[in-house]
Amino acid sequence: xxxxxxxxxxxxxxxxxxxPGYSDDSVIGDYxxxxxxxxxxxxxxxxxxxxxxxxxxxxxxFIKHSIEWGGIMIYNYIKNGFRNILKNKIYSFINITGFxxxxxxxxxxxxxxxxxxxxxxxxxxxxxxxRVTSWLNIGGNEFNGSATNxxxxxxxxxxxxxxxxxxxxxxxxxxxxxxxxxxxxxxxITYADETVFDIFTWPAIKGDLKTALxxxxxxxxxxxxxxxxxxxxxxMGQTLVFNKSKNMIVTAVIExxxxxxxLGYSAICSFKTIETPENLSSLLFTDWTSHNFHxxxxxxxxxxxxALEEKMDKLLYKNAGExxxxxxxxxxxxxxxxxxxYLNPPASASPPITYVYIFSAVTIxxxxxxxxxxxxxxxxxxxxxxxxxxxxxxxxxxxxxxxVQFMTESILTSVIAFLFSIGLIYLFMPxxxxxSGWNFFDLLSEPVVYFSGLFxxxxxxxxxxxxxxSLVLSSFQPAKILRANSGxxxxxxxxxxxxxxxxxxxxxxxxxxxxxIIRQIDYLKNKDAGFKKEQLLISRLPxxxxxxxxxxxxxxxxxxPGVASVSFSSTIPSWGLASNSKLPEGYxxxxxxxxxxxxxxxxxxxxxxxxxxxxxxxxxxxPTDRHASVIINETAARKxxxxxPLGKIIRQRNPENMDEFLSRKVIGVLKDVHQRSMTGEIQxxxxxxxxxFPFSFNDLRVVEMRLSGGDIQETIENIKVKWKSxxxxxxxxxxxxxxVFNRQFRRYELSxxxxxxxxxxxxxxxxxGLVGMASFLAExxxxxxxxxxxxxxxxxxILKIFIKDFxxxxxxxxxxxxxxx
Amino acid sequence: MKYLTRAEELILLAxxxxxxxxxxxxxxDLVQEMSEKEWTLGSIxxxxxxxxxxxxxxxxxxAPSAERGGKSKRYYKVTKTGIKALQEIRKLHEQSWDDISxxxx
Numbered sequence: 001x002x003x004x005x006x007x008x009x010x011x012x013x014x015x016x017x018x019x020p021g022y023s024d025d026s027v028i029g030d031y032x033x034x035x036x037x038x039x040x041x042x043x044x045x046x047x048x049x050x051x052x053x054x055x056x057x058x059x060x061x062f063i064k065h066s067i068e069w070g071g072i073m074i075y076n077y078i079k080n081g082f083r084n085i086l087k088n089k090i091y092s093f094i095n096i097t098g099f100x101x102x103x104x105x106x107x108x109x110x111x112x113x114x115x116x117x118x119x120x121x122x123x124x125x126x127x128x129x130x131r132v133t134s135w136l137n138i139g140g141n142e143f144n145g146s147a148t149n150x151x152x153x154x155x156x157x158x159x160x161x162x163x164x165x166x167x168x169x170x171x172x173x174x175x176x177x178x179x180x181x182x183x184x185x186x187x188x189i190t191y192a193d194e195t196v197f198d199i200f201t202w203p204a205i206k207g208d209l210k211t212a213l214x215x216x217x218x219x220x221x222x223x224x225x226x227x228x229x230x231x232x233x234x235x236m237g238q239t240l241v242f243n244k245s246k247n248m249i250v251t252a253v254i255e256x257x258x259x260x261x262x263l264g265y266s267a268i269c270s271f272k273t274i275e276t277p278e279n280l281s282s283l284l285f286t287d288w289t290s291h292n293f294h295x296x297x298x299x300x301x302x303x304x305x306x307a308l309e310e311k312m313d314k315l316l317y318k319n320a321g322e323x324x325x326x327x328x329x330x331x332x333x334x335x336x337x338x339x340x341x342y343l344n345p346p347a348s349a350s351p352p353i354t355y356v357y358i359f360s361a362v363t364i365x366x367x368x369x370x371x372x373x374x375x376x377x378x379x380x381x382x383x384x385x386x387x388x389x390x391x392x393x394x395x396x397x398x399x400x401x402x403x404v405q406f407m408t409e410s411i412l413t414s415v416i417a418f419l420f421s422i423g424l425i426y427l428f429m430p431x432x433x434x435x436s437g438w439n440f441f442d443l444l445s446e447p448v449v450y451f452s453g454l455f456x457x458x459x460x461x462x463x464x465x466x467x468x469x470s471l472v473l474s475s476f477q478p479a480k481i482l483r484a485n486s487g488x489x490x491x492x493x494x495x496x497x498x499x500x501x502x503x504x505x506x507x508x509x510x511x512x513x514x515x516x517i518i519r520q521i522d523y524l525k526n527k528d529a530g531f532k533k534e535q536l537l538i539s540r541l542p543x544x545x546x547x548x549x550x551x552x553x554x555x556x557x558x559x560x561p562g563v564a565s566v567s568f569s570s571t572i573p574s575w576g577l578a579s580n581s582k583l584p585e586g587y588x589x590x591x592x593x594x595x596x597x598x599x600x601x602x603x604x605x606x607x608x609x610x611x612x613x614x615x616x617x618x619x620x621x622x623p624t625d626r627h628a629s630v631i632i633n634e635t636a637a638r639k640x641x642x643x644x645p646l647g648k649i650i651r652q653r654n655p656e657n658m659d660e661f662l663s664r665k666v667i668g669v670l671k672d673v674h675q676r677s678m679t680g681e682i683q684x685x686x687x688x689x690x691x692x693f694p695f696s697f698n699d700l701r702v703v704e705m706r707l708s709g710g711d712i713q714e715t716i717e718n719i720k721v722k723w724k725s726x727x728x729x730x731x732x733x734x735x736x737x738x739x740v741f742n743r744q745f746r747r748y749e750l751s752x753x754x755x756x757x758x759x760x761x762x763x764x765x766x767x768x769g770l771v772g773m774a775s776f777l778a779e780x781x782x783x784x785x786x787x788x789x790x791x792x793x794x795x796x797x798i799l800k801i802f803i804k805d806f807x808x809x810x811x812x813x814x815x816x817x818x819x820x821x
Numbered sequence: 822m823k824y825l826t827r828a829e830e831l832i833l834l835a836x837x838x839x840x841x842x843x844x845x846x847x848x849x850d851l852v853q854e855m856s857e858k859e860w861t862l863g864s865i866x867x868x869x870x871x872x873x874x875x876x877x878x879x880x881x882x883x884a885p886s887a888e889r890g891g892k893s894k895r896y897y898k899v900t901k902t903g904i905k906a907l908q909e910i911r912k913l914h915e916q917s918w919d920d921i922s923x924x925x926x
Contacts, residue, residue: 018863019863019866019867021866021870022866022870022895024882024893024895025892026844026845026882026892026893026894026895027845027866027895028892029892029893029894030845030846030862030894030895031862032892033846034846034849034862053861054861054862054863057861057863058861058862058863058864061863
């Protein structure tokens with residue numbers, strides 16, 4: 001007989017919930033009986049109302065009650081947990097600290113790695129963006145170039161169906177930019193073709209990106225740039241004056257380019273601006289074998305890159321095959337993914353991504369060690385407390401309660417460790433920001449996500465480390481424990497020994513590797529670079545300083561007290577140099593050689609502390625030096641096979657007329673200098689002193705000032721004053737040569753410091769583990785010690801026994817570590 | 822020894838009065854009648870449960886009845902201990918109210 005008016009399932013569930021005590025359905029039956037009564041007496045509505053009123057009135061106090069008591073229980077567990085933690089202050093401190101430090105470090109490294117991997121990943125089409133690079137082979141020298149000519153990008157865009165679009169970048173170089181009364185030197189501006197915004201994701205705040213760069217003399221600026229020049233005014237349509245002569249109109253404003261991007265421009269000018277008739281007919285724009293632009297291409301999905309590269313090669317050879325053959329060189333295009341440009345640059349010997357791998361590995365290892373330790377120590381300690389557990393059980397504690405008790409303690413410990421690690425993270429942030437070059441405060445601008453992840457991880461470890469001992473312990477037979485010698489379980493202690501050995505092996509291995517790497521890095525840093533980098537101030541001349549007045553400038557600057565000598569050059573060591581093919585005497589016209597080029601004044605060699613091993617410096621006494629002389633370095637002389645380099649001729653094609661050759665005579669040989677970096681082979685150097693040299697890349701724009709010791713600060717102040725007076729109030733922006741030069745080691749520095757740090761950390765953790773184990777074992781063997789003492793053993797002999805055991809392990813660890821090296 | 826609470830006392834008295842038919846629903850009705858107030862089923866059950874735990878009352882399941890859709894009823898019966906508790910509380914009441922005249926309240 002089905003009763004259609006039964007109480008709903010939900011009602012029944014709630015009734016059963018709020019009335020614990022009777023587990024049969026007589027209770028439901030009672031409710032139903034009353035419900036039926038109400039139903040026939042007052043109708044469905046009133047009956048339902050009565051029913052639900054009953055339910056709520058019982059449920060609410062029940063919930064309140066449960067919460068109240070539940071709260072008291074939890075409070076009690078926590079109170080007990082704290083008491084236990086404080087009871088063993090040293091142990092708890094070691095545990096928490098070791099864990100917190102390990103976690104904090106690994107967290108920071110994780111954030112660092114994530115940042116490194118995120119470079120330029122934000123572009124929507126990032127996976128299809130490639131930089132056009134090429135493999136060059138000039139006279140037998142392999143060379144990987146990141147720059148291209150001006151022609152390949154437009155060709156890609158127009159004639160290649162698998163290409164969505166392609167653009168060129170060309171840096172504006174140092175330029176003075178003025179709006180109203182605001183004028184600054186800008187170095188982060190580039191020219192770019194109009195479809196640049198179709199490739200890179202730089203959203204606009206104002207203006208239409210589709211048309212922003214279609215006309216010449218247009219400029220798209222970033223937020224910060226707008227703020228700098230226009231403040232709160234609307235920049236749209238305003239005019240910025242470049243180098244006092246060129247007007248650029250603001251056509252759009254874009255969001256700041258994220259800091260994790262290799263294309264960190266502050267503004268973009270339209271490429272059409274430099275596509276003037278005279279430029280277009282110059283070699284800059286017509287020579288297929290030149291490398292003066294950076295080209296990027298956006299390909300369609302699933303494009304066959306190899307096929308595309310081959311097509312590009314064909315096009316290259318169609319246009320420049322002859323001249324390439326004539327100079328005895330070959331060139332192959334290579335499309336390098338944008339995502340790889342930072343970590344895996346085309347021309348790098350040891351790509352930074354190896355560091356990412358190394359750090360990841362080290363992080364995981366140390367993290368594992370920290371967790372192992374934490375679990376280890378917790379477990380060992382809980383076993384020590386087996387006696388306490390046994391007593392409790394005898395006195396009638398529920399197994400459930402015990403488990404909860406231990407779990408609470410362990411979770412409490414890990415929560416405290418978590419809080420502690422957050423403090424540590426913020427403590428280390430400035431340091432690691434400095435070393436790694438990433439601003440961690442920016443990276444962690446939304447800490448909630450990161451920290452909750454960290455919290456859950458810490459919690460997990462806490463649970464895991466509490467789980468094992470609590471389960472095991474609460475199922476111990478009390479009698480067994482109280483009777484025997486405080487719970488030594490053989491299987492567990494061998495596991496722990498293994499863990500310890502592993503920890504020590506890792507530590508020893510880390511010590512070895514770190515010391516090797518540190519030695520190598522220090523060697524590099526202290527190696528003689530070929531010039532004196534100390535006390536050398538470097539700056540740039542503001543915009544287009546008239547070249548003829550360089551002598552006057554130099555004389556003025558040299559009068560500043562504290563300045564020993566002044567010189568100008570196109571570049572300085574570690575800033576990169578141009579590299580072009582030359583024809584040394586004795587070589588066939590097809591055997592050109594690539595030489596590093598730089599343009600200097602007569603005082604460069606002296607100011608930099610470089611040396612000539614043969615011949616003479618450029619000099620005013622020889623006016624032909626300007627157009628007809630060149631200084632080479634030892635490497636060049638050696639490579640050319642010249643025993644007597646002085647007087648030899650080196651020729652190069654006239655950039656303004658490719659059929660002609662320009663000749664220069666070698667007047668001096670410079671002692672080798674590491675002009676590019678301390679690693680890598682020194683390239684042959686072609687050093688000229690020609691203020692009229694046509695390419696702006698070789699303008700004499702860098703100033704070097706040798707300081708003569710004494711009060712550096714004062715000298716700098718004096719220079720600043722003089723600078724202002726020479727350059728109508730402009731501020732002096734300067735750096736020191738040793739800082740600049742050492743920037744190439746930044747990555748090595750980072751590795752060195754991180755590795756040292758992690759090694760220390762690993763050792764500390766391993767030692768902590770050892771301490772924990774030692775104390776545990778010592779306590780375990782209290783009886784044994786007692787007996788030995790009674791039998792007359794000296795303290796020393798007892799110590800010997802213990803030490804022997806530990807040494808055994810450490811030696812084992814060492815033996816394992818050595819072959820690993 | 823702990824005293825009965827007022828609710829427990831009332832419910833226990835209802836159980837006594839209902840003799841054989843002392844299950845939840847009649848107890849619920851009777852108690853509401855006796856106190857002239859509205860009670861919830863929960864406030865009948867919980868004291869009953871406590872009373873049973875303390876040994877003042879004994880419960881047993883009756884036969885499943887068709888009208889309840891197969892569910893049985895739980896019947897309650899006062900125990901000797903329960904009677905003793907009732908007597909104690911009665912004595913306590915009489916002794917405490919003995920001299921208090923209407924005028925004082």
